[in-house]
Amino acid sequence: MQRILLKQSINITVFCIALISLVPSAIHAQTTKDVSTSRIFREMQASKQQVKSSGMRRDTATFAAGCYWCVEAQYKELNGVDTVISGFTGGTTPNPTYEQVAKGTTGYAEACNVIYDPSKISYTELLAAFFVVHDPTQLNRQGDEIGTEYRSAIFYHNAEQKKLSEYYIKRLNEEKVYPTSIVTQVQPYTIFYKAGKNDQNYYAKNPIAPYCTKVIQPKLDRFKKVFQEKLKR
Numbered sequence: 001m002q003r004i005l006l007k008q009s010i011n012i013t014v015f016c017i018a019l020i021s022l023v024p025s026a027i028h029a030q031t032t033k034d035v036s037t038s039r040i041f042r043e044m045q046a047s048k049q050q051v052k053s054s055g056m057r058r059d060t061a062t063f064a065a066g067c068y069w070c071v072e073a074q075y076k077e078l079n080g081v082d083t084v085i086s087g088f089t090g091g092t093t094p095n096p097t098y099e100q101v102a103k104g105t106t107g108y109a110e111a112c113n114v115i116y117d118p119s120k121i122s123y124t125e126l127l128a129a130f131f132v133v134h135d136p137t138q139l140n141r142q143g144d145e146i147g148t149e150y151r152s153a154i155f156y157h158n159a160e161q162k163k164l165s166e167y168y169i170k171r172l173n174e175e176k177v178y179p180t181s182i183v184t185q186v187q188p189y190t191i192f193y194k195a196g197k198n199d200q201n202y203y204a205k206n207p208i209a210p211y212c213t214k215v216i217q218p219k220l221d222r223f224k225k226v227f228q229e230k231l232k233r
């Protein structure tokens with residue numbers, strides 16, 4: 001709801017006050033710390049295992065992890081990631097608008113297509129990032145943003161992506177890296193609707209906007225600390 005108010009330019013003062021009370025998820029901060037110091041995470045982060053190549057010089061991974069502005073800003077920092085596109089996937093309504101998705105009735109999740117160079121970064125490394133960019137134990141929400149559109153999901157493009165996603169979710173749960181079980185859905189990638197122009201590269205274009213300073217920046221700072229050896233120079 002807070003992001004809807006922002007986009008509709010309804011009483012920015014009230015919106016800023018609401019954001020001040022929004023804690024960028026103490027739960028998220030704790031689980032980020034837990035996963036990034038675990039043995040399984042270090043294994044994922046160091047992995048160079050690739051999915052079976054089709055000969056393409058670029059591949060795509062698709063992740064839903066709450067607000068796509070947050071996810072986009074973090075993945076763009078990784079060396080080997082060429083482009084991150086914000087949009088909607090996993091639903092049924094043709095050509096959904098942001099307002100329709102925000103009602104939680106279309107089945108769509110806010111998601112990002114991460115286009116990357118497999119010679120520079122592996123799918124498993126992107127999975128490691130997925131478990132840092134958000135809290136995968138929160139069902140249909142991230143922090144104060146609630147609804148199925150903010151659900152945690154991996155949309156696989158082939159059988160190998162599916163296998164790796166399910167394998168590492170199983171390992172993380174078995175090793176009890178998180179205090180509760182991961183609720184991330186693993187679903188086939190179908191149709192992806194690109195979000196509007198104003199929603200692409202949002203953080204880079206609006207670094208001092210209240211949502212960026214109060215929500216995105218703290219997450220981005222944590223992400224950069226965890227992946228400092230894998231960031232673009």
